[in-house]
Amino acid sequence: xxxxxxxxxxxxxxxxxxxxxxxxxxxxxxxxxxxxxxxxxxxxxxxxxxxxxxxxxxxxxxxxxxxxxxxxxxxxxxxxxxxxxxxxxxxxxxxxxxxxxxxxxxxxxxxxxxxxxxxxxxxxxxxxxxxxxxxxxxxxxxxxxxxxxxxxxxxxxxxxxxxxxxxxxxxxxxxxxxxxxxxxxxxxxxxxxxxxxxxxxxxxxxxxxxxxxxxxxxxxxxxxxxxxxxxxxxxxxxxxxxxxxxxxxxxxxxxxxxxxxxxxxxxxxxxxxxxxxxxxxxxxxxxxxxxxxxxxxxxxxxxxxxxxxxxxxxxxxxxxxxxxxxxxxxxxxxxxxxxxxxxxxxxxxxxxxxxxxxxxxxxxxxxxxxxxxxxxxxxxxxxxxxxxxxxxxxxxxxxxxxxxxxxxxxxxxxxxxxxxxxxxxxxxxxxxxxxxxxxxxxxxxxxxxxxxxxxxxxxxxxxxxxxxxxxxxxxxxxxxxxxxxxxxxxxxxxxxxxxxxxxxxxxxxxxxxxxxxxxxxxxxxxxxxxxxxxxxxxxxxxxxxxxxxxxxxxxxxxxxxxxxxxxxxxxxxxxxxxxxxxxxxxxxx
Amino acid sequence: xxxxxxxxxxxxxxxxxxxxxxxxxxxxxxxxxxxxxxxxxxxxxxxxxxxxxxxxxxxxxxxxxxxxxxxxxxxxxxxxxxxxxxxxxxxxxxxxxxxxxxxxxxxxxxxxxxxxxxxxxxxxxxxxxxxxxxxxxxxxxxxxxxxxxxxxxxxxxxxxxxxxxxxxxxxxxxxxxxxxxxxxxxxxxxxxxxxxxxxxxxxxxxxxxxxxxxxxxxxxxxxxxxxxxxxxxxxxxxxxxxxxxxxxxxxxxxx
Numbered sequence: 089x090x091x092x093x094x095x096x097x098x099x100x101x102x103x104x105x106x107x108x109x110x111x112x113x114x115x116x117x118x119x120x121x122x123x124x125x126x127x128x129x130x131x132x133x134x135x136x137x138x139x140x141x142x143x144x145x146x147x148x149x150x151x152x153x154x155x156x157x158x159x160x161x162x163x164x165x166x167x168x169x170x171x172x173x174x175x176x177x178x179x180x181x182x183x184x185x186x187x188x189x190x191x192x193x194x195x196x197x198x199x200x201x202x203x204x205x206x207x208x209x210x211x212x213x214x215x216x217x218x219x220x221x222x223x224x225x226x227x228x229x230x231x232x233x234x235x236x237x238x239x240x241x242x243x244x245x246x247x248x249x250x251x252x253x254x255x256x257x258x259x260x261x262x263x264x265x266x267x268x269x270x271x272x273x274x275x276x277x278x279x280x281x282x283x284x285x286x287x288x289x290x291x292x293x294x295x296x297x298x299x300x301x302x303x304x305x306x307x308x309x310x311x312x313x314x315x316x317x318x319x320x321x322x323x324x325x326x327x328x329x330x331x332x333x334x335x336x337x338x339x340x341x342x343x344x345x346x347x348x349x350x351x352x353x354x355x356x357x358x359x360x361x362x363x364x365x366x367x368x369x370x371x372x373x374x375x376x377x378x379x380x381x382x383x384x385x386x387x388x389x390x391x392x393x394x395x396x397x398x399x400x401x402x403x404x405x406x407x408x409x410x411x412x413x414x415x416x417x418x419x420x421x422x423x424x425x426x427x428x429x430x431x432x433x434x435x436x437x438x439x440x441x442x443x444x445x446x447x448x449x450x451x452x453x454x455x456x457x458x459x460x461x462x463x464x465x466x467x468x469x470x471x472x473x474x475x476x477x478x479x480x481x482x483x484x485x486x487x488x489x490x491x492x493x494x495x496x497x498x499x500x501x502x503x504x505x506x507x508x509x510x511x512x513x514x515x516x517x518x519x520x521x522x523x524x525x526x527x528x529x530x531x532x533x534x535x536x537x538x539x540x541x542x543x544x545x546x547x548x549x550x551x552x553x554x555x556x557x558x559x560x561x562x563x564x565x566x567x568x569x570x571x572x573x574x575x576x577x578x579x580x581x582x583x584x585x586x587x588x589x590x591x592x593x594x595x596x597x598x599x600x601x602x603x604x605x606x607x608x609x610x611x612x613x614x615x616x617x618x619x620x621x622x623x624x625x626x627x628x629x630x631x632x633x634x635x636x637x638x639x640x641x642x643x644x645x646x647x648x649x650x651x652x653x654x655x656x657x658x659x660x661x662x663x664x665x666x667x668x669x670x671x672x673x674x675x676x677x
Numbered sequence: 678x679x680x681x682x683x684x685x686x687x688x689x690x691x692x693x694x695x696x697x698x699x700x701x702x703x704x705x706x707x708x709x710x711x712x713x714x715x716x717x718x719x720x721x722x723x724x725x726x727x728x729x730x731x732x733x734x735x736x737x738x739x740x741x742x743x744x745x746x747x748x749x750x751x752x753x754x755x756x757x758x759x760x761x762x763x764x765x766x767x768x769x770x771x772x773x774x775x776x777x778x779x780x781x782x783x784x785x786x787x788x789x790x791x792x793x794x795x796x797x798x799x800x801x802x803x804x805x806x807x808x809x810x811x812x813x814x815x816x817x818x819x820x821x822x823x824x825x826x827x828x829x830x831x832x833x834x835x836x837x838x839x840x841x842x843x844x845x846x847x848x849x850x851x852x853x854x855x856x857x858x859x860x861x862x863x864x865x866x867x868x869x870x871x872x873x874x875x876x877x878x879x880x881x882x883x884x885x886x887x888x889x890x891x892x893x894x895x896x897x898x899x900x901x902x903x904x905x906x907x908x909x910x911x912x913x914x915x916x917x918x919x920x921x922x923x924x925x926x927x928x929x930x931x932x
Binding site for chain 1: 750755783787800862865867890892897903904
């Protein structure tokens with residue numbers, strides 16, 4: 089029998105980027121909030137301190153900060169004809185765990201989606217005609233517009249100290265920024281970071297081809313910055329241990345550096361770590377959540393009653409928690425009905441390597457997670473697709489973010505995997521190779537979805553999430569086209585060999601691509617095709633909100649964090665200004 | 678031996694290629710392409726390598742003998758740079774196998790176990806330490822029965838045998854030899870290039886060879902000096918053990 093605790097106003101499941109923001113907004117509105125975090129508590133000091141943090145083997149190779157695959161894995165199949173099997177080691181994507189979530193070990197790239205992204209179906213039909221969209225794609229409008237989200241993007245960028253150069257302020261194109269970006273109300277709070285050699289090689293080549301390169305907008309700091317909550321981050325020192333690592337230096341925006349020190353001081357907030365939520369409990373009618381049941385560190389079952397439940401876990405875990413709790417109708421690919429698990433998307437990433445002669449010293453270890461130079465000409469709908477037979481695109485970038493040698497030791501194709509020739513190639517090319525990337529969109533299709541696995545269980549006896557996913561023909565075509573543009577830039581960089589690798593199927597769980605797992609509990613204006621309404625409120629259970637990239641209807645060409653931050657503030661505003669005044673559905677049908 | 682398949686590989690993340698990819702890529706023919714084959718036996722460990730100084734906590738002596746000779750072929754020593762042998766890669770592997778990782782701490786280890794598609798990744802029941810023990814026992818047994826112990830082979834014979842393992846054509850008591858080989862290769866690269874606190878990369882020989890300066894705290898002042906020659910730094914890398922303690926009260930640069 090579960091131990092029942094005293095009721096609180098709100099429970100937040102997952103104290104990462106979104107959870108910390110929502111919890112903070114709710115406490116500001118006078119709500120008593122409990123934050124349940126399945127992982128450990130941790131902070132910049134002592135947990136992320138050097139030299140122990142500068143350990144490639146522990147954190148990058150062995151994935152020291154990630155969700156324990158031993159406790160909770162995901163099963164995978166490329167299509168419904170296969171039997172899903174557990175991904176026994178994280179490789180293709182790396183879900184985080186612990187206080188601060190994945191925002192502790194991200195690279196810090198921050199973007200806004202395009203105006204067209206939020207009205208994708210309407211936009212594509214208007215520009216190219218109704219017949220243009222591949223009927224196998226389940227794209228749709230998001231139920232929210234860029235204009236709705238702009239103030240929330242700005243709030244998030246101010247909180248996280250985004251560093252960049254605006255390309256479009258209130259419709260006026262700004263020199264040095266991204267000329268394709270959606271109009272911003274203001275300049276970035278911080279200037280762009282220093283540009284490394286790899287950035288400059290890419291920029292020069294891109295300019296020579298007529299493109300307009302700009303520095304990657306980053307949440308690794310270009311200078312000391314104090315955010316609106318009065319918390320100060322330091323300038324990034326480009327130590328080269330960024331993605332997959334915690335920042336020792338308070339130079340990367342994370343919940344620890346931007347909001348937790350304030351939230352944790354609030355009398356209205358209580359953090360409970362090692363709290364593994366099993367399900368959100370519903371009333372007899374299944375219309376209202378009554379609280380959540382979790383297993384604490386000692387293995388005891390605990391029921392925490394609450395008036396309001398916020399799911400703010402990693403996208404995949406949000407979807408799984410909805411399914412485990414019986415909230416929303418699970419998606420059925422046979423009938424293409426139901427909404428929970430529908431429109432799971434990923435990120436279609438491809439790359440190129442440019443091998444230089446010995447006189448070009450890249451020094452790849454001098455970098456932050458976001459020291460990149462970028463062009464946006466081929467993202468989203470920034471170019472004419474009418475003759476191309478696909479939708480979507482990718483931004484192209486120089487991709488030297490660290491030089492840790494176990495993970496980064498490029499050798500030209502044809503080099504033996506081992507032996508003297510391999511060794512010589514590994515030593516020869518280490519400091520003379522630049523990686524380039526194409527960061528591409530991912531379009532939803534009815535055959536890519538998430539549900540509960542019928543066979544495999546987690547350490548607490550609950551079904552694992554089952555992922556049925558392969559790259560769509562649309563995205564494979566997109567990658568082939570875009571990667572050829574990347575190869576042209578590579579050739580213009582002056583290297584002696586360029587090796588381009590467009591994305592090909594099937595989706596392979598062995599190869600790291602991105603932790604941009606999106607969708608599965610998508611937002612929208614129609615409850616038949618969305619799991620949550622435009623305020624991220626569950627259609628069926630109005631006191632549950634699901635905040636995450638799980639709400640993305642498709643994944644754009646950009647890193648999702650900025651858009652997730654904007655959606656989080658958008659949901660928080662609806663919660664505090666509308667829902668708390670009159671609890672109930674915010675959208676009536 | 679197999680070539681690096683960059684067309685299959687991810688240029689965006691070269692080197693993080695799975696250890697287990699080979700399971701799905703059994704080579705039709707595995708040609709021996711070693712360019713350094715010699716006819717002389719390599720049984721003798723060089724005198725400067727004092728094996729007595731190393732205390733092994735997982736590996737048996739016969740396993741140490743095989744791994745020391747095998748890893749020396751995967752990353753060989755040459756006139757210019759040391760290899761796996763000098764970097765003490767066998768010691769790294771020993772400590773890794775005795776660590777939680779060796780026991781499968783980063784793996785989902787529950788059944789049922791079924792063979793999957795290559796894209797589904799590793800699906801064997803073996804943890805790394807179980808996989809090594811099973812494979813090494815089988816290898817040493819098979820080679821002893823044939824009276825061809827690995828460390829008594831010529832380099833050419835050794836490379837041919839490793840190529841056979843790599844191709845997946847040897848049954849190692851239930852461990853597909855291609856999977857064992859890929860794990861051994863990955864661990865050898867790790868042992869050559871991981872921080873020395875894990876028992877390999879002795880004296881930071883691997884880092885010096887590749888030109889990685891190690892756990893530097895800050896590159897702020899040099900990051901925009903494009904193409905700067907840092908040979909003096911990379912010749913003297915910093916490990917976790919010899920890094921200066923970082924003072925968080927330090928305010929950083931550029932404020």
